[in-house]
Amino acid sequence: MTVLNWLRRRGKHPDGARDAERAALAERVTRLCPYVRLVGGYRKRLAPALAIADRYVRDVVAGLPPASVASEATWNSDPYIHAFFGTAQDVMPVFSRSPDLRDYFSNAASPAEAYCVLGMEKLERRTLGVALEGDVMRTEVPQTTVSFTDHRVSICAATEAALRDEIAGRMLDQFALQALAEVAGGTSRRDRIEREQALLTTRLHLLEKQGVGMRGVLGEGDGAQAGESARLREQVAQNEAALAALSAAGGQGGRAGMPERQLHALVDVLTHAAASFSVEREAVRLSPMNIVLPPGSAGPGADLQLMTARVPGDPPLARTFSLVCVARAGMLSPMQLLDEAARML
Numbered sequence: 001m002t003v004l005n006w007l008r009r010r011g012k013h014p015d016g017a018r019d020a021e022r023a024a025l026a027e028r029v030t031r032l033c034p035y036v037r038l039v040g041g042y043r044k045r046l047a048p049a050l051a052i053a054d055r056y057v058r059d060v061v062a063g064l065p066p067a068s069v070a071s072e073a074t075w076n077s078d079p080y081i082h083a084f085f086g087t088a089q090d091v092m093p094v095f096s097r098s099p100d101l102r103d104y105f106s107n108a109a110s111p112a113e114a115y116c117v118l119g120m121e122k123l124e125r126r127t128l129g130v131a132l133e134g135d136v137m138r139t140e141v142p143q144t145t146v147s148f149t150d151h152r153v154s155i156c157a158a159t160e161a162a163l164r165d166e167i168a169g170r171m172l173d174q175f176a177l178q179a180l181a182e183v184a185g186g187t188s189r190r191d192r193i194e195r196e197q198a199l200l201t202t203r204l205h206l207l208e209k210q211g212v213g214m215r216g217v218l219g220e221g222d223g224a225q226a227g228e229s230a231r232l233r234e235q236v237a238q239n240e241a242a243l244a245a246l247s248a249a250g251g252q253g254g255r256a257g258m259p260e261r262q263l264h265a266l267v268d269v270l271t272h273a274a275a276s277f278s279v280e281r282e283a284v285r286l287s288p289m290n291i292v293l294p295p296g297s298a299g300p301g302a303d304l305q306l307m308t309a310r311v312p313g314d315p316p317l318a319r320t321f322s323l324v325c326v327a328r329a330g331m332l333s334p335m336q337l338l339d340e341a342a343r344m345l
Helices: 003-008 015-029 034-038 042-062 079-084 088-096 099-106 160-184 191-209 214-218 226-249 251-271 334-344
Strands: 113-133 136-157 278-286 302-311 317-327
Touching: 015 042, 015 160, 034 042, 034 251, 042 160, 042 251, 079 136, 079 302, 079 317, 088 099, 088 136, 088 334, 099 113, 099 136, 113 160, 113 214, 136 160, 136 214, 160 214, 160 251, 160 317, 214 302, 214 317
Parallel strands: none
Antiparallel strands: 113 136, 113 317, 278 302, 302 317
């Protein structure tokens, strides 16, 4: 059962079914730090914290605006696509250059359209412009303009519901990553613990580079290239083996120490889910030129709900994002992308 199905259907099943669903959710959040599973009764100890985290995940995912249809044709009609891209011709090159989206559509069995996450950098600039105040045209009026850059497309799904489910799963992964970061960032005088922390830090960086967690959703950096994925998986496996050997070498006390610390950190992160990362909703009214207008302004403009995710880390990450739907038929061919690049020179 998918994560969102579990979240949607809570309270609609007998106790036995609910217990199985809770167990599946606990397994999801411990997938990236499996040593937690060595602690007796870990599911019971996770349960209260998971209840807090699941409410947060449900609220965030349910609050995301509906997906916009991204195409050159919808630039004039969809206020989000109009705001995110400077011209209609800027829309499809962004999606057509996405390795994730191209891989998704390369499968002949994939649907004719894909739902994905568009991550962007939001920039604000204060300027002096011209504005109509009543019947008087005034100059040098302070204005704020908004623009969006560094467009990146990640995680694709066949339906909007499936995409929201994937985002929910990535949010749960982010809790595990945050717990790893807290354990790895701890201090100890013992050489064994110091080595353990170094291995955990390495594991955290490898997982983030693979695109695990919310950084992968938001399109931070270039991510792993196709030829690099296998190497990263091998490095993660080697890191996991080194952690296992380190625990075994530490004896019974060593095996008890690391799992307990990871469980404690995971419980703490789940209990304070909003501190692990936040998704902020900003209501803004934009003119056709992306000038911020006063609420309720009578001039031409559109009311938008902009979503910005903030992920702690080193460095911290803040990205505006939106759900979008892209048609396979609208994707540009490699030759068209070359022509587009030449046009931009």
